[in-house]
Amino acid sequence: MRIVVDVNHPAQVHFFKNFTWEMQRRGHEVLTIASKKDLTHYLLSKYGFDSCFLGSYGDSIIKKIINVPIIDLKMYQSVKHFEPDLFLGFGSIRAAHVAKMMGKPCINFDDDEYSYPYYHFLADAICGFSGFKIAGPKVIKINGFKELAYLHPNHFKPNPAILETSGISPGEKFALVRFVSWNAFHDVGKKGFDAPSRINLIKELSEYSTVFISSEAPLPDELERYRLPIPPENIHDLLQYSTLLVSDSQTMTTEAAVLGTAAVRSNSFVGKNDMGNFIELEKNYNLIFNCESEETALNVAVRILNMPDAKGKWAKKREKLLNDKIDVTAFMVWFIENYPRSITKMKEHPEAQYSCPQVLGDAL
Numbered sequence: 001m002r003i004v005v006d007v008n009h010p011a012q013v014h015f016f017k018n019f020t021w022e023m024q025r026r027g028h029e030v031l032t033i034a035s036k037k038d039l040t041h042y043l044l045s046k047y048g049f050d051s052c053f054l055g056s057y058g059d060s061i062i063k064k065i066i067n068v069p070i071i072d073l074k075m076y077q078s079v080k081h082f083e084p085d086l087f088l089g090f091g092s093i094r095a096a097h098v099a100k101m102m103g104k105p106c107i108n109f110d111d112d113e114y115s116y117p118y119y120h121f122l123a124d125a126i127c128g129f130s131g132f133k134i135a136g137p138k139v140i141k142i143n144g145f146k147e148l149a150y151l152h153p154n155h156f157k158p159n160p161a162i163l164e165t166s167g168i169s170p171g172e173k174f175a176l177v178r179f180v181s182w183n184a185f186h187d188v189g190k191k192g193f194d195a196p197s198r199i200n201l202i203k204e205l206s207e208y209s210t211v212f213i214s215s216e217a218p219l220p221d222e223l224e225r226y227r228l229p230i231p232p233e234n235i236h237d238l239l240q241y242s243t244l245l246v247s248d249s250q251t252m253t254t255e256a257a258v259l260g261t262a263a264v265r266s267n268s269f270v271g272k273n274d275m276g277n278f279i280e281l282e283k284n285y286n287l288i289f290n291c292e293s294e295e296t297a298l299n300v301a302v303r304i305l306n307m308p309d310a311k312g313k314w315a316k317k318r319e320k321l322l323n324d325k326i327d328v329t330a331f332m333v334w335f336i337e338n339y340p341r342s343i344t345k346m347k348e349h350p351e352a353q354y355s356c357p358q359v360l361g362d363a364l
Contacts, residue, residue, distance in 0.1 A: 003336070004084040006075070006095035007034040010232075011251040013043040014150040015090060015109070018329040020049065022359050023336070031082050033075055033095075038181070038216055039232050046233055052078040072097045086339065090146070091115035096122035107339070109332075111146050112250075112275045125343055127335070130325070131276025140346045142331065142353060145277060147254045149328040151236060154358060158240035158259075166212070166230055166238060173305060174210035176239060177202065177226075178247035181216035193248050193266065195220060197294045201246065202226055204298055208305040209243060214252075243310055246301045253278065257287040260311070260318030262304045264289045266297035285321050287314065330356040 003023065005016050013034075020030045032049045034040050036056035044051045054074045057064040075098045087106040089095030096119040099106035108119060111129040120126060120138065127140045135141070150156060168174055179193060193201060202223055205211045213219065213226040214235060230238060236255065239245065245256040248267040254277060256263035269275065270290045281288045291297035304310055334356040335342045345352050 001028045001337070002083060002085045003028060003030045004079050004082065004087045004095070005030055005032045006087065006089040006092045007032055007040060007044070008090070008092060008094075009037050009251075010039040010043055011146075012090045013040060013047070013049075014236075015146050016088070016149075017047055017049075018150055018155050018359070019332045019336075022329065022333050026333075026337070029082075031079065031084070033078055035071060035094075043233060054078065068093070072101075076101055086336070088336070089119075091119070093119045095119075099123075105340070107336070109146065111277055124340075129277065129328075131278070131280050133276050140335075140343065141350065142326070142328070144325040144328045144331070144353075145254055145258060146328065147251070147258045148325055149332065151255060151258050152327050152329070153322070154327050155329055156236065158237045159234070160241070162230065162234055162237040163241060165234075166228075168210065168241075172210060173208070173243045174212065175205050175208075175244040175246060175301070175305065176228075176242040177205070177211060177213045178245065178249045178252045179213065179215040179217055179219075180247075180249045193294060199223065201294070201298055201301075205246065205301060205305070208302060212238070244301060244304050246297065250275070250278075253288055254281065257281045257285070258318070258321065260287075260314045262289075262310055262314050263287065264291060264297050264301045264304070266291040266294055285317055287317050287321065326353050327356070327358065330359045333357075333359050 005020060007013055023030055032044060032051040033054060034044055034051055035054045041053060054071050057067045057071060072094050075094050084104055087095045087099035087104055089108050091110045092108055093115060096106045100122045105124040107125045108123045109127045110116060111132060113134055116134055123138060125140060126138050127142050129142050129144055129146050179198060202211055211226050212228045213223060214228045219227060239256055239261055240259045242261050245252060245261055245263040247253050247265055253263045253265040265288055270292045274290060278290050282290050289300045291300060331353050
């Protein structure tokens with residue numbers, strides 16, 4: 001099988017990496033297509049993927065709209081000689097466009113509904129993860145989070161050497177803070193911590209623990225000394241051992257949850273119309289806190305840092321989640337290798353997702 005994997009965000013490199021390695025081991029050919037977004041190119045090169053790069057959509061909504069057909073055309077030109085059998089994306093509009101142009105099937109994975117209206121009528125199947133609110137003839141409901149494709153224990157073992165590399169002493173409490181840039185399509189009209197709030201947050205957290213910052217956006221000079229001192233590909237090792245994550249990021253909040261690290265999330269998505277995965281992680285598993293105000297987020301964060309054995313408590317919550325959810329990479333391999341029969345199987349017997357053959361990723 002010849003498969004095009006479309007990547008539009010660094011987290012999607014992680015999402016598809018174990019699937020790609022496993023499919024290649026099984027004799028399939030995989031071509032990764034990527035637009036420029038933060039660390040996407042760096043990670044693809046780091047993992048040694050055969051990739052074609054399409055450039056950037058731009059940093060304004062006008063540029064992004066203008067560049068949609070341009071990037072679509074670049075993608076078509078990049079894949080036509082590969083002669084793909086199947087396109088895969090994550091909420092990918094361009095993968096759906098180009099697949100339709102070439103008369104090939106497109107499967108999109110998704111965990112929110114923001115891109116769905118723009119690609120669903122072109123996609124052949126949509127694999128919606130926990131919390132995906134839309135149902136329909138094309139939607140396959142998956143009992144897992146996308147982060148379990150790369151952070152499930154079958155595929156990820158943290159490296160304790162990261163603590164010494166980061167200058168952290170054994171038993172030392174530390175908090176990881178993540179700020180995002182808020183310039184993606186689905187971020188229009190949304191926001192996270194502003195500059196004064198970021199400074200105040202770091203100042204307060206520093207009273208209770210060591211603090212490290214991971215930031216897509218530039219940091220003010222006074223916060224630069226807190227910047228994370230490790231390569232980006234090692235962020236999940238540090239997140240596993242962290243006492244706490246405070247973030248306006250969507251993906252890293254869920255990453256913390258599935259690793260058993262307490263997470264406090266605050267941005268303007270939070271509220272009655274919040275995405276289903278965050279509601280589930282808070283209400284069903286008590287792994288994260290969704291805070292509408294930055295003041296509430298800070299108060300919750302301080303409470304967690306002062307909590308006895310927070311890591312032990314969250315480890316037990318994580319066990320419950322892992323017992324409930326599936327190994328997403330194992331499902332992906334089974335679903336794609338058996339496509340399109342797998343669609344019928346999942347429609348008639350959705351419990352099939354719990355018995356996919358185990359796949360052990362390169363991390364082991």
